[in-house]
Amino acid sequence: DTAVSQTPKYLVTQMGNDKSIKCEQNLGHDTMYWYKQDSKKFLKIMFSYNNKELIINETVPNRFSPKSPDKAHLNLHINSLELGDSAVYFCASGHTGELFFGEGSRLTVL
Amino acid sequence: AQSVTQLDSQVPVFEEAPVELRCNYSSSVSVYLFWYVQYPNQGLQLLLKYLSGSTLVESINGFEAEFNKSQTSFHLRKPSVHISDTAEYFCAVSESSGNTPLVFGKGTRLSVIA
Numbered sequence: 001d002t003a004v005s006q007t008p009k010y011l012v013t014q015m016g017n018d019k020s021i022k023c024e025q026n027l028g029h030d031t032m033y034w035y036k037q038d039s040k041k042f043l044k045i046m047f048s049y050n051n052k053e054l055i056i057n058e059t060v061p062n063r064f065s066p067k068s069p070d071k072a073h074l075n076l077h078i079n080s081l082e083l084g085d086s087a088v089y090f091c092a093s094g095h096t097g098e099l100f101f102g103e104g105s106r107l108t109v110l
Numbered sequence: 111a112q113s114v115t116q117l118d119s120q121v122p123v124f125e126e127a128p129v130e131l132r133c134n135y136s137s138s139v140s141v142y143l144f145w146y147v148q149y150p151n152q153g154l155q156l157l158l159k160y161l162s163g164s165t166l167v168e169s170i171n172g173f174e175a176e177f178n179k180s181q182t183s184f185h186l187r188k189p190s191v192h193i194s195d196t197a198e199y200f201c202a203v204s205e206s207s208g209n210t211p212l213v214f215g216k217g218t219r220l221s222v223i224a
Contacts, residue, residue: 004153033211040216041148041198041216041217041219042214042216042217043154043200043214043217044214045211045212045213048211056211090153090154092153092154096142096161096204097142097144097159097202097203097204097212098144098156098159099146099154099156099212100156101153101154101155102153103151103152103153104151104152104153
């Protein structure tokens with residue numbers, strides 16, 4: 001029974017397209033996150049939601065729009081994709097630094 | 111704001127040899143410290159954590175880390191590594207108030223050689 005699941009696992013798309021990644025957690029956590037991992041494995045937080053409310057929005061282009069319909073879901077929509085958006089996007093949930101991560105969604109922009 | 115420095119980007123080591131992965135942090139407030147492990151093509155998994163109490167913390171698979179406040183370090187050690195320990199290891203820090211997100215170091219690639 002997967003704790004944090006995200007779909008799709010792989011996305012390959014052209015520049016300028018729009019794509020979405022979905023995330024669901026069944027751990028009962030109030031807080032969910034999106035992290036971006038670049039080709040050098042560096043992990044950077046993008047967004048954090050607590051009980052459907054945005055609490056952290058790092059310096060991410062406004063082409064990225066998170067949406068949390070309920071506290072178990074945090075989806076990520078990306079408009080007008082650029083080459084530099086190619087990365088692995090990880091969803092996570094948890095608290096006090098103890099995070100549970102999904103398996104990642106590898107986005108490749110051509 | 112907190113920051114984490116992992117001095118070694120890659121650490122190759124022979125099987126059954128000991129290993130130490132270094133982590134130093136910077137913060138003006140008290141912190142919680144973590145080590146996460148990422149196996150190929152997987153998400154990160156919590157390996158061990160320091161929240162309070164004993165400065166030496168251990169994981170179930172033989173890793174340990176020691177919180178050293180004076181040296182602002184949280185180095186990860188294992189006395190004898192296995193091939194299956196090959197992975198990317200991330201040190202991370204958050205404020206103990208819980209008001210800040212987890213900040214990760216750049217990772218250390220541990221490669222265990224048979």
